[in-house]
Amino acid sequence: MSGKTFFVDLSRCTACRGCQIACKQWKQLPAEQTKNTGSHQNPPDMSFVTLKVVRMKEVGSRDDFKWLFLPDQCRHCVEPPCKDAADSIVKDAITQDKATGAVVFTEKTKGLPFDVVRGACPYDIPRQDPATKVMSKCDMCNDRVTAGMLPACVKTCPTGAMNFGERDEMLAMAKKRFEALKQTNPKAVLVDWEQVRVVFLTEHEPRLYHATLMADADSAGPVTRFAALDAVLGLRNQARG
Amino acid sequence: MTNHWIDLKNSDCIFVIGSNPAENHPISFKWIMRAKDAGGKLICVDPRFTKTAGKADFYAPIRSGSDIAFFGGFISYILANDLMFKDYVVNYTNASFIVGDAYDFKDGMFSGYNAEKKAYDKSKWAFAKDEAGIVKKDPSLQNPRCVYQLMKKHYERYTLKAVSDITGCAQDKLEQCYKLYGATGAPEKTGTMLYAMGQTQHTVGVQNIRAMSIIQLLLGNIGVAGGGINALRGEANVQGSTDQGLLFHILPGYVPTPAASMQELKTYNEKNTPVSKDPKSINWWGNRPKYLASYLKAIYPKQKPEDAYKWLPKVEDGKDYSWLTLFDEMYKGAFKGFFAWGQNPAASTANCGKVREAMTKLDWMVTVNIFDTETASFWKGPGMDPKKIKTEVFFLPCCVSIEKEGSISNSGRWMQWRYPGPAPLGGTKPDGDLIYELFEKIKGLYAKDKKAVFPDPIVNLNWDIATNHVFDPHKVAKLINGYFLSEKTIGDKTYKAGDPVPSFALLQDDGSTCSGNWIYAGSYTDKNMAARRDKTQTPMQEKIGLYPGWTWCWPVNRRIIYNRASVDPQGKPYQPTKPVIEWQDGKWVGDVPDGPWPPMADEKGKYAFIMTTEGFAQLYGPGRNDGPFPEHYEPMECPIPEHPFSKVLNNPTALKFTGNREGHASCDPRFPFICSTYRVTEHWQTGVMTRWTPWLLEAEPQMFVEMSPELAALRGIKGGDKCTVESARGSLWAIAIVTERMRPMQVMGQTVHMVGIPWHFGWVYPKDGGDSANLLTASVGDPNTGIPETKAFMVNVKKA
Numbered sequence A: 001m002s003g004k005t006f007f008v009d010l011s012r013c014t015a016c017r018g019c020q021i022a023c024k025q026w027k028q029l030p031a032e033q034t035k036n037t038g039s040h041q042n043p044p045d046m047s048f049v050t051l052k053v054v055r056m057k058e059v060g061s062r063d064d065f066k067w068l069f070l071p072d073q074c075r076h077c078v079e080p081p082c083k084d085a086a087d088s089i090v091k092d093a094i095t096q097d098k099a100t101g102a103v104v105f106t107e108k109t110k111g112l113p114f115d116v117v118r119g120a121c122p123y124d125i126p127r128q129d130p131a132t133k134v135m136s137k138c139d140m141c142n143d144r145v146t147a148g149m150l151p152a153c154v155k156t157c158p159t160g161a162m163n164f165g166e167r168d169e170m171l172a173m174a175k176k177r178f179e180a181l182k183q184t185n186p187k188a189v190l191v192d193w194e195q196v197r198v199v200f201l202t203e204h205e206p207r208l209y210h211a212t213l214m215a216d217a218d219s220a221g222p223v224t225r226f227a228a229l230d231a232v233l234g235l236r237n238q239a240r241g
Numbered sequence B: 001m002t003n004h005w006i007d008l009k010n011s012d013c014i015f016v017i018g019s020n021p022a023e024n025h026p027i028s029f030k031w032i033m034r035a036k037d038a039g040g041k042l043i044c045v046d047p048r049f050t051k052t053a054g055k056a057d058f059y060a061p062i063r064s065g066s067d068i069a070f071f072g073g074f075i076s077y078i079l080a081n082d083l084m085f086k087d088y089v090v091n092y093t094n095a096s097f098i099v100g101d102a103y104d105f106k107d108g109m110f111s112g113y114n115a116e117k118k119a120y121d122k123s124k125w126a127f128a129k130d131e132a133g134i135v136k137k138d139p140s141l142q143n144p145r146c147v148y149q150l151m152k153k154h155y156e157r158y159t160l161k162a163v164s165d166i167t168g169c170a171q172d173k174l175e176q177c178y179k180l181y182g183a184t185g186a187p188e189k190t191g192t193m194l195y196a197m198g199q200t201q202h203t204v205g206v207q208n209i210r211a212m213s214i215i216q217l218l219l220g221n222i223g224v225a226g227g228g229i230n231a232l233r234g235e236a237n238v239q240g241s242t243d244q245g246l247l248f249h250i251l252p253g254y255v256p257t258p259a260a261s262m263q264e265l266k267t268y269n270e271k272n273t274p275v276s277k278d279p280k281s282i283n284w285w286g287n288r289p290k291y292l293a294s295y296l297k298a299i300y301p302k303q304k305p306e307d308a309y310k311w312l313p314k315v316e317d318g319k320d321y322s323w324l325t326l327f328d329e330m331y332k333g334a335f336k337g338f339f340a341w342g343q344n345p346a347a348s349t350a351n352c353g354k355v356r357e358a359m360t361k362l363d364w365m366v367t368v369n370i371f372d373t374e375t376a377s378f379w380k381g382p383g384m385d386p387k388k389i390k391t392e393v394f395f396l397p398c399c400v401s402i403e404k405e406g407s408i409s410n411s412g413r414w415m416q417w418r419y420p421g422p423a424p425l426g427g428t429k430p431d432g433d434l435i436y437e438l439f440e441k442i443k444g445l446y447a448k449d450k451k452a453v454f455p456d457p458i459v460n461l462n463w464d465i466a467t468n469h470v471f472d473p474h475k476v477a478k479l480i481n482g483y484f485l486s487e488k489t490i491g492d493k494t495y496k497a498g499d500p501v502p503s504f505a506l507l508q509d510d511g512s513t514c515s516g517n518w519i520y521a522g523s524y525t526d527k528n529m530a531a532r533r534d535k536t537q538t539p540m541q542e543k544i545g546l547y548p549g550w551t552w553c554w555p556v557n558r559r560i561i562y563n564r565a566s567v568d569p570q571g572k573p574y575q576p577t578k579p580v581i582e583w584q585d586g587k588w589v590g591d592v593p594d595g596p597w598p599p600m601a602d603e604k605g606k607y608a609f610i611m612t613t614e615g616f617a618q619l620y621g622p623g624r625n626d627g628p629f630p631e632h633y634e635p636m637e638c639p640i641p642e643h644p645f646s647k648v649l650n651n652p653t654a655l656k657f658t659g660n661r662e663g664h665a666s667c668d669p670r671f672p673f674i675c676s677t678y679r680v681t682e683h684w685q686t687g688v689m690t691r692w693t694p695w696l697l698e699a700e701p702q703m704f705v706e707m708s709p710e711l712a713a714l715r716g717i718k719g720g721d722k723c724t725v726e727s728a729r730g731s732l733w734a735i736a737i738v739t740e741r742m743r744p745m746q747v748m749g750q751t752v753h754m755v756g757i758p759w760h761f762g763w764v765y766p767k768d769g770g771d772s773a774n775l776l777t778a779s780v781g782d783p784n785t786g787i788p789e790t791k792a793f794m795v796n797v798k799k800a
């Protein structure tokens, strides 16, 4: 399977929010009228005009305290359940770019039932404009990527947390980092890497970051993923000889 | 910075204290993460758990304002456990220097204190000299009057127990921290210290940095790759503006401002040119007369330096003209007019309620900025009655930095040329054009007016900084670099009038050269060096990420200063895997060395620290106003009544003011909590640019106060509640963020709580954003720099 993939190394994310702002800037999305609600996370959640939000979570206390950051966005599932759900209702309301694998919501999503589309997403990504009923989410900056550029959020990230490229290269990078991180963080997880094109590497149990960082066990596939990852990477290496 | 941003990746251990680079210098984390990838460790010491702490291998909280206790304990630990890099210390620092008999330290005071003047007679701290006038030394470090022994005695009092009591940091944490970083004392290891306003904004700010420098010198970490003492600057060009003489006590290039007692250039030079009798000491500041003469020729090209000198404004001897003092004078009605150029003192100055009132005493004020500010609109601010305010305010809108051409100098001293981006909006102009046109007018008025008072310095000023009446940054950059004014033969080379000065080594004191700023000589020669983007490097330079062809760095494109201390006396790098310079076949390779002389062991060799008079780095620093060794004093507002191991609670020489706007409250039950101010990534300074940028405001929309769950419970506050935070000087509202990142501490047997607030907000915009944190901070300052103590003061917090 080819196309593009993000590798997001959460052990490097400092919550600078460069990616969150870059996304708004490239997409020219308006700012929301926010308030401080007792947290630095703002806007508090994704919305029709906020396609990427850096989530911040404080867990534990004193010596075992952790401040966890999650630059959250659409995972661009390899086989997108939102598109599956939409296809039978309005054809081409949700599309998938053959070359990159980007899953893209179109204007036609206004004809879709929102609860069905949002409910189909294992990561709770789709949002809707209450006025026009059009739905939105990250589109992998498909315009930029098709023109040979990096997605805006990746281009901006200073720490190396956000990476983007050919799927096999990203998976190889992800695996290498995962192996290294496991030495110090035995609970590190390479989240749902088979199913998605936005692969997060966590330092701790994924649920500590956010309830929907990882898909539910039922939809997440078998736990023998790493054997599979090895197989994929092995094939790639063979192919390249 | 002694080093530069990329160099962080070379470090075995990065020690972050008094700064929060993950939040405030996000790009630095590109390099910090690379150091970690290579096995380096990251230490973060901070009163609160920051984003940097979140990425650290080791985190320890200390009470805000207790840094010197923490460092004093560290120095003591290094000496007691013999962790120092002995060869380095003996070869390159003044550890072996013998201190004169007049120096003493007793009960928290150094010798030479004058209680009336609240100042020290620093001559009492001088070194002992032999008949030839050379400082006496004992390289065995045994003499009880040598710096090493005096330092050991001074810091013996800083036991782990005492330090733990003062800082609120557990003894085992302190020990772990000292041990981890102390390991960089091994010759092949290097460690870097990163600091920012968390270290400087204290009444002991300068001594905080001195204490870090002492640790770095003991561990042999100065001049080396992955080492140094690195100030993370608070603005993109604060390094550049300081270099260009922004502060009152210096002219461009760190040349002291003339004082009234020095009416003649000759007198100035006698008083400001250090002399060393030691032939091995380069004593670079011995060249100072050449730099002042060249500066004078840059601003008054037709005058002889000795005549031009008479036109320079002089400061009154011993008088302070620093920021807080200026506004104190304004408050007393000393000024008629004020230019607030690219600044917002009504929000940025400590105790800014006083500043806002001070502005009502002016006849006029001109503000130059890109948006409305609390300063521009002070007359209609909270508590002001515009009808009663006489001050006439003029607002000159200017364009934004990215809309104009010019250079900025970053923390790593890199002068980076920038081309203009988008055209300025709405007819706004670059600051350069505003000042050009303004001074053209002033000059014209002086020239016309027969009765003008002392017109010479105005009408003769070199104002050739424009082309066709448009400000020309290239002209200015060339003048800053400097050029020959008449034909001059130096060595076997003859320079013609108009030839650029290739380096400051060629500047003259006879008026044949001009240079607006000697440290920038070499930046604009046959081409604009700062505009270079060449990534070529030698294999040796590649090892440490050194790019000599990328922009230009002062001095003389030297990327790591004091680099002569990175090699042994034979010129071999102490860290062969990350060499900065090396003596090979009779010449230096790698970075530009601190001077061309052979290594120290050679008979023509010179001492490594060429900027000090004696040639050695100063563990003992007799030049500061508050003592040759850093001593722990409490902040001016503090929660403890007595110093645990001395009789002096606060810095006896701190800058203070009197009057009805100067409330102070130590150990006052009305203000029981320590407060500190800081920044968030999304906003910059007082928020003049960022509050008006909707995407940034969306992420950090309102004034907040961070506090521990324990303190919140004590006050019945929940996260998201609107609270009142008040000090002896003012009060403001803030939204509570209740977080485990803040924690109560045990200090001298009592529980001490701390809160923190950002200083980016102001009443002008947004309307529900809150007001400036500086309404609460105190106008007290460091005795050397006048920097205000905004990182530790006392407040109360309650539900609004």
Ligand code: SF4
Pocket: A012, A013, A014, A015, A016, A017, A018, A019, A020, A054, A069, A071, A156, A157, A158, A159, A160, A161, A162
């Ligand atoms: S830009 Fe990178 S480091 Fe910053 S918040 Fe986004 S992912 Fe994290």
Ligand code: SF4
Pocket: A022, A023, A024, A026, A051, A052, A073, A137, A138, A139, A140, A141, A151, A152, A153, A154
């Ligand atoms: S890929 Fe583009 S649309 Fe998606 S989160 Fe990044 S910047 Fe936003």
